Amino acid sequence: MEKKKESRDWLNLLIRPGFYVEDGRITQVNAAAQGLLLEPGMDIEPLITSGLESYQGFQTGCLYVQLTLSGTAFHGCVTKDEGANVFVLDADTGDTALQALSLAARELRTPLAAAMHGAQALRAENNPQAAVLNRGLYQLLRLVGNMSDAGRSLGNARMETTDLTAFFDELFEKTAVLAEAAGIRQEYQGLSRPLLCLADRELLERAVLNLLSNAIKFTPKGGTVRVSLAAGGRSLRLSIWDSGPGISEDIRGSLFSRYLRQPTIEDSRFGLGLGMVLVRSAAAAHGGAVLIDQPEGWGTRVTMTMALRRENTGVLRSPAMRIDYAGERDHALTELSNCLPVSLYQKEI
Known part of the structure; x- marks a missing residue:
């Protein structure tokens, strides 16, 4: 027991x-957890407000x-250590740095719109x-879109009844063509029948495209990205699996931390982490979780x-009104812009 306690002393350094x-x-x-009135002997499941079903099956x-x-809402990263589950928390609200990012994004939108307008002239001149x-x-x-949503509250999710089967079929049919242009094969296994449930379509689309963008970036040319959907119990699981070298465990545990740029990460494909924060928040807004693993020893x-x-109502509702974050431009070309070839943007602006 004493040896186990010593092996866990790192917790107090957090x-x-x-x-x-x-x-x-x-x-x-640790001391920070004690400040949240956590103490040994407390049940963990009543504290988990999103992703409980995933946690119960976590291996x-x-x-x-x-x-x-x-x-206060917290995002928790859970890993395994000698059979125990280890939680490290990240506050979801009250981050003034995130609010500053959101304000900065507002200021950037006007000059960005002007630059895009000027680019139209170049396109016209071939x-x-x-x-x-x-x-x-x-x-x-x-980037501006991710900065704008960095401080977005989960309470701002705009849910509407959506056929997720049709939603994902249409999305991945389009991204398969784009991935092919980048030299990557996308394999997709969808659902066999309609599945109606509440979803924030824009938030869900952006989160999924962020995951797909990462998968394409980390897959070598000629490789394959596998996408699969599975419905079971009271949840839907979307898995995106790249065929790259995989991400080491020490990096995996902090991929969803804000502004992550560890000194040991020299790979330019790793960014600030804002896109992954969006993914994490989207999962929580839809009552779910995000799992990162390497099931067969390769890829992520x-x-x-x-x-x-x-x-639980028979009242029909109109789709939620919103301003398009991309200014009516193609969402897939926007979210995958870090991994698609330049040739796809010859006519798009």
């Missing part, structure tokens, strides 16, 4: 709240769930640099789950 869970109960907490990898502690400029502007548009598989929620 600034963020962290704790161990065994047999469904908290067994060890390996890194699982991201949402918890509510002392009235300037050979137009495609390079266009893709760069789409990349900026994607990311599985996002969402609860199958349906309205």
Whole structure:
């Protein structure tokens, strides 16, 4: 027992709240977790407000769930350590840095719109640099969109009844063509029948495209990205699995942390982490979780789950009104702009 305690001393070095869970109960907490009134002996499941079903079946990898502690929402990264579940928390609200990013994004939208308008003139002149400029502007548009939503509250999710089978079929039919242009084969296994439930279509689409963008970036030319949907129980599971070299465990545990750019990560494919924060938030908004694992020793598989929620009313509702974050430009070309070839942006602006 003393040896196990010594092996867990790293927990006390964490600034963020962290704790161990065994047999469904908290067994060890650090100082930051104590500040949230967590203590050994507490049941963990009542604290998990999103992703409980995924947590109950958690075996390996890194699982991201949402918890509510002392009235505050937290995102929790769960990993395994000698059979115990280890939670490291990240506050979901009250981040002034995120609010500053959102305000900065507002200021950037006006000059970005002006630059895109100017790029139209280059395209009209058949300037050979137009495609390079266009893709760069789409990349900026994607970044500004992620900055805008970095501080978005989960309570702002705009749910509407959606046929998820048709929604994903249409989305992945389009991305298969784009992935092929990047030299990547996309394999897709969808659902066999309609599945109606509540979803924030825009948030869900952006989250999925972010995951697909990462999968394409980490898959070598000629490789395959596998996408599959599976409905079971009260949840839907979407898995995107690349055929790259995989991501090491020490990096996996912090992929969803804001502004992540560890000094040890030299690979330019790793960004600030804002896109992955969006994925994590989208899963929580839909009552689900995100799991990152490497089931066969190669590649990286990311599985996002969402609860199958349906309205208990017969009242028909119109689709939620919203302003398109991409200014009516193609969402797939925007979100995949970091991994698609320049040639696809010759005519798009």
